[in-house]
Amino acid sequence: MIAHQIIILSSCLILSNISTGDVNYSDQNNLITAYDFYLSGNKFCHDGKYDKAISTFIKSTELDPDYYYARINLGVALARTGQFKEAIEKFTFCINKKWGSSSDRFVFYFNRSLAAGAAGDKRLTLNDQATLEKLDPLRAGKVKDIGDYILMDVNYIERRNLADKDRLLNSNRMAITKGKVVIRQVAELEKNKQEYEAIGLISGTLKEVSGVLEDFASYPKFMPDVEEITVRICADGGKIVDYKLGLPMGFVKKYRLKFDSKNAGGRTQISWKKLPWDGLKAEQTVVDTYGQWIIEDFPDQNGQVLAYYRVYTDIGKIPLGTGWIVDIMTTESIKKMFEGTQRRIEEK
Numbered sequence: 001m002i003a004h005q006i007i008i009l010s011s012c013l014i015l016s017n018i019s020t021g022d023v024n025y026s027d028q029n030n031l032i033t034a035y036d037f038y039l040s041g042n043k044f045c046h047d048g049k050y051d052k053a054i055s056t057f058i059k060s061t062e063l064d065p066d067y068y069y070a071r072i073n074l075g076v077a078l079a080r081t082g083q084f085k086e087a088i089e090k091f092t093f094c095i096n097k098k099w100g101s102s103s104d105r106f107v108f109y110f111n112r113s114l115a116a117g118a119a120g121d122k123r124l125t126l127n128d129q130a131t132l133e134k135l136d137p138l139r140a141g142k143v144k145d146i147g148d149y150i151l152m153d154v155n156y157i158e159r160r161n162l163a164d165k166d167r168l169l170n171s172n173r174m175a176i177t178k179g180k181v182v183i184r185q186v187a188e189l190e191k192n193k194q195e196y197e198a199i200g201l202i203s204g205t206l207k208e209v210s211g212v213l214e215d216f217a218s219y220p221k222f223m224p225d226v227e228e229i230t231v232r233i234c235a236d237g238g239k240i241v242d243y244k245l246g247l248p249m250g251f252v253k254k255y256r257l258k259f260d261s262k263n264a265g266g267r268t269q270i271s272w273k274k275l276p277w278d279g280l281k282a283e284q285t286v287v288d289t290y291g292q293w294i295i296e297d298f299p300d301q302n303g304q305v306l307a308y309y310r311v312y313t314d315i316g317k318i319p320l321g322t323g324w325i326v327d328i329m330t331t332e333s334i335k336k337m338f339e340g341t342q343r344r345i346e347e348k
Contacts, residue, residue, distance in 0.1 A: 289312060
């Protein structure tokens with residue numbers, strides 16, 4: 001959600017079945033972004049159609065060479081078709097690039113250890129197993145007897161975000177309980193591509209905080225740089241939100257996101273992904289963005305909830321001399337999002 005720096009186009013709520021919200025990821029003609037092809041490849045993997053998954057993941061990595069989820073899953077599909085040498089190359093590429101959080105890098109090494117074992121490379125297998133023990137001894141013990149590769153699909157990403165939330169909290173608990181919003185860059189990517197995570201406390205109940213974050217029509221009142229917005233409800237209960245983002249010097253960015261929410265066990269998860277928006281020129285929009293809020297009760301702090309934010313953004317090409325747009329749409333806006341959400345709760 002590009003760190004929620006969004007300009008909004010109109011404040012209307014329309015009940016409709018939006019075709020862009022119901023993309024058939026097996027129909028390659030409907031796919032546009034690297035994320036689209038990644039989702040399609042995942043579906044082929046789950047259906048056991050690995051040859052189709054391979055070609056689809058390759059397309060995803062061609063559109064976005066830094067998209068390591070697709071590159072790792074390409075390695076998984078190759079391994080499942082017996083192409084272990086090629087799979088090892090994909091896993092090794094991601095490892096050498098130093099992409100991903102510690103949770104992701106655990107998967108890189110785990111998958112490579114399996115492929116190396118299948119290829120008869122005992123030295124690489126043992127080295128990777130030793131690395132897994134260093135990265136996460138407890139998890140290494142749990143997955144030791146798992147004989148299959150880990151596919152970085154939607155379910156994995158949700159579990160990964162929960163694990164990374166706990167890690168970020170545990171390593172910054174004192175600062176967070178004192179009111180600091182901790183912001184961390186997840187991976188080193190090309191300069192116009194960013195992946196960040198942030199965590200902090202927001203005063204209010206779980207219902208109040210999640211209610212404000214899901215009140216998209218009110219974003220112009222409290223979210224940074226948001227001017228106008230259009231909200232539509234999908235048949236599946238999700239929401240499609242059209243943003244118009246106003247930046248300094250008259251720059252404007254527009255994009256369309258599909259939001260889905262889950263509420264269970266004292267936790268709300270709000271996920272989003274970019275959808276196509278016909279008619280926009282490349283400089284008017286972004287190449288891709290997706291992410292998730294995790295809002296949950298925090299027993300140690302009465303009257304406050306813990307908020308974890310994760311976002312990936314590929315801003316695309318930006319005009320010469322306007323590199324500041326990247327920071328405005330990521331690091332600078334994240335803290336303002338937390339502050340704006342807090343103000344909105346207090347206003348209510």
